[in-house]
Amino acid sequence: MRKLHVKRLRDLWRVKGQALAIVLVIGAGIALLVMSRGMIASLVATMHAYYDRYRAADVYAPATRAPDRLIADIRAIEGVAAAEGRVRGAGLVALDEVIEPISAALISIDEGAARRVNDIHLVDGRMPTLGSTDEILLLEPFARAHGLTPGGRIAVTLHGARRDFKIAGLALSPEFIYTIPPGDIASDPKRYAVLWVPHAAMEAAYDLDGAFNEAALTLAHGANEAAVLGALDRLLAPYGATGAYARADQISNKYLVEELKQLATMDRVMTPLFLAVSAFLLNIVMTRLVETERSQIGLMKAFGFTHREIAVHYLLFALVVALLGTLAGWVGGLYLGRMITEIYQRYFYFPFLIFVPEYGTLGAALLASGATAALGGLFAVTAAARLSP
Template identity: 35%
Template sequence: MSLLDRKLRRDIGAMRGQVLTIALLVAAGIAVFVGSVSTYESLDTAVERFYATTRFPQVFVTLKRAPLSIVTQLNAIPGVAAVDPRIVREVIVDWPAASQPVSARMVSLVHAGDETLARLHLRRGMAPEPGFSQDAAVNEAFAEANGVKPGEEIRVLLNGKVEAFHVIGVALSAEYVYAVKLGLPIPDDRLYAILWVDRSAAEAGFDMKAAFNDAVISLTPGTDPKPVIDELDRLLEPYGSVGAVERRDQPSNRFLEDELNQQKVMSTTIPFIFFGVAAFLLNSALGRLVAVQREQIAALKALGFPTTALSLHYLKLVLVIVLIGSVLGIAAGWGFGRAMIASYRGFFHLPELTFALAPWSAVLGIVISATAASLGVLTALRQVVRLAPAVAMRPAAPLDFRRSWIEALLPRNVARSRRMMVLRNTAGRPLRSLLTVAGVALAVPMMVLGIFWHDAIGEMIDLQFNLVERGNTTVTFPHPMDRSIIRDLAREPGVLAVEGQRMVPVRLRAGQRSYLTSVIGLAVGDELRRPHDAMLRPIAAGPDGITLTRRLAERLDVQAGGIISIEAMEGRRRKRDIPVSAVVDEPIGMASYMEIETLNRFTDEGAVVSAASLYVEPTAVTTLGRKLKNLPTIESVTMKAYTLTSFMEKIAGLIFVTAGILAAFATIITVGVVYNSARISLQERAWELASLRVLGFTRGEVAGILFGEFSIEIALGIAAGLPLSRVVIDLIARFHSNESFQIPAVVAPTTYLIAAGVVMLAAVASAYIVKARVDRLDLVAALKARE
């Protein structure tokens, strides 16, 4: 073993605490990068494979009723590869165990699940065979949430009659990876099912002999879907089409793509921040570590060791640290990714969703870490080897201390000798102090980033479910009803307030942009659903305009005062140009609003409603739900308590898993930064501190001087890190928002306090460890180190 290798081994043993904490910086950066990237690739691969094997369509269209004979014309549209007509209807399930109505979407099959398009993936049992009208397959999410197994019976309300179906299979579908009831942004698998039945059962149940009301279409490769959609709308308009949509806007796929895009953004933005901070801190820590060994390097060079050998020696130190950090980081990234995929399994129902570590991400993470560390070491080494050995072996020139303006401002009883030493040492080494302050300042946003998600979720819940949607129960009707039904609902026991709403499917157009959605009609003075602007002021729907949520306005590229075209996708399909009266902010979904009387005049249907928002006495909610589930005039009932529970289990639960892991990595980075700053400061000041001890200073006084400087740097770092956290959170919120969810850039004061508290706790713990070393400082050895 060479002399330099023995030195390397001894250095690693002597600095094992610093080596480990610096390696943890590497590990945290690599873990977040590898875990995020690999999670995105695993999820994307699983989705693409599922879409391919189940022949997921490119275009979807819903209509009232059309004869099967028109399918030939649809197949003749240029670019259309295949058309699969179906019967699809929303139904009520008589599920005795549920306290409120269970809704279901019934979908017809022709080939026992092996359909031309939208093929089923069977998990257990089988799909209904042609001619078997009493059999059904159910989606896996509902089956798992309610304990449904093949062989059980499920009762469905069809046209006022209760029909019993035998569940013979449990299946997955690419159309319902994210199975959500119409009008809701969040799925509730306990109260919403997908039922696949043979076409004969759907024909009989809905009087759709030789007809269809839904179609899925695949396109030839390279076909632009827009001309196809335009032609589909033209051909199917006489049959009550509500407008064809491409795969991008299919509800399940839209949410899935939003989540994939968000995960993709997460795999670049958050790891970039973590990696950038870790690389900077790694560069700084190792650079200072080399600078401390200035005299040793000069002595080795004087003994004849070439610069190349010295460079390789310190690069080996880098290699050891990066190797330890990489092993820990890849292992942690693997665990991070597996935890993320496990949380996604309860969120997206895919047949194969397994975590696969992306090798290139591990290699890239190691290369970036090694490069950052090497640059820090070689930069510091270059500054030393450029000096002549005799010069480098001498102690660094003492600082030129002067009375600063800060001292002039201090009262005489404050400006004592030890305090002046602290101030002058801090100000006299501006670069060293600045690096420590920068390291702490960058650690603070890492902590805030790890824990602010709780604030964001709380704000989303408060805005959407307390400020905008103030009712606790929502009822929808199978078709527009006379407003008298609102009075009937108001007489139900426990109902304290009820307001009618009108929901009309529409296509909004602005220039070349269009979006198929529903406009919600609200009455002037409604209190149970109130849109709000960015300043949280309630905005009433204008009598002559339309109000859009901000993300919908951005999708259409319009602003308040602009003109858009609105086309009703039901009834007489009227069209009208209408001004955008206001833009409102809602964290969930993309909605539009009109004054209900204006909307009813537009559709020319009279004073009707299609939904009602209720505020029910909390103790009466369950009783009312059981009663409403048996009323044929009610299509579905949604209770806020169940929606919130589903939100917390699915959306919030997924985010909290990520947030908890990020907070753990942020804590590691924070501790690593603070501990290394304290240890390196001790190494840099060992001779000075020993001199003070010899001059008569006590151990406590010597430690007080060292930690006085450290405390100033920690305080300045926290003060700089808190506003920097605001910038980071604004950036993350902007990149992580999508059409389904808007992440509020909200950070509670307690989050800032926790982040600052973790930094201060790390500082206190580091000071305790370093003080023990100060107490054990070998005065003779420290003073002879420069001889």
């Protein structure tokens, strides 16, 4: 068998160009598998951790004008863990260096109260001063895109009135992991702002003193989401309810979930394609190798090598090529997975990133490359074993 090992190494060196090409194709397929699975696991882990730590709302219930006393009734609905009423509106931000006004979402906050739903992650600066009506928090990616910092001022048109606010801090929220300007199809941090405005200022601007126009809720574990949505619609119907909806239909979450689906589709489609091409190339190289070594195979059998030993020799040739490709794919996939996951932070606004290497995928990759080698070398190995001395 030692002689066959030496011959195998010589064969690999003789067809090193073709072998390298196959190694690279297998490596690309395995890297894609490891990268996509790692990215999906990392984004899912980060998303769930962010939602849990900052108590992201499970349900939103918009209305025209609902009295604040209804919040107690909403909290009493079976399955509701926490609920908050707020004033939400749309506005326009005016910046000196930008010709057209910039669309903005305006969310009311109670400066002195702890947020039980959709908590805010303060990136820079501070929270608005208690009792202040002219200090706001600004979405951090928008602020960075325009060079805005805490202590600066920003002009905002809300409900037809122009107000000048002081930027107290820059923030992120699980409600706005992904932002998209109205009418656009892609995120652009320069063209869409989110402002958290003191509740008193929002009440005055939208004539909602003692009232709210949107409730945000978290649900208890095992709660019946459909039943909660129905109860909310019935409770808020007299107050201009436009239909409660779950997190699954919230724009930011929906875009993030769709991106995860696209990554899963890439994994299912592209990886098998690369491995199929690898099997095809390996079959061509192995077939040509056996054809050029017909006389050598005959001599080996004449000297006592069995059909099984010959078959194992050529099968191991294919497996060595596949193993080299797998190792390259492992290294490349883990590196690319971490790098691209970090790039995703430019498009999805997470305050932290949990990288999950998905080591279980490495075993699956090894099995996939082994199957590729077996399939690619099957016909050549069978032909070699059948040759007569």
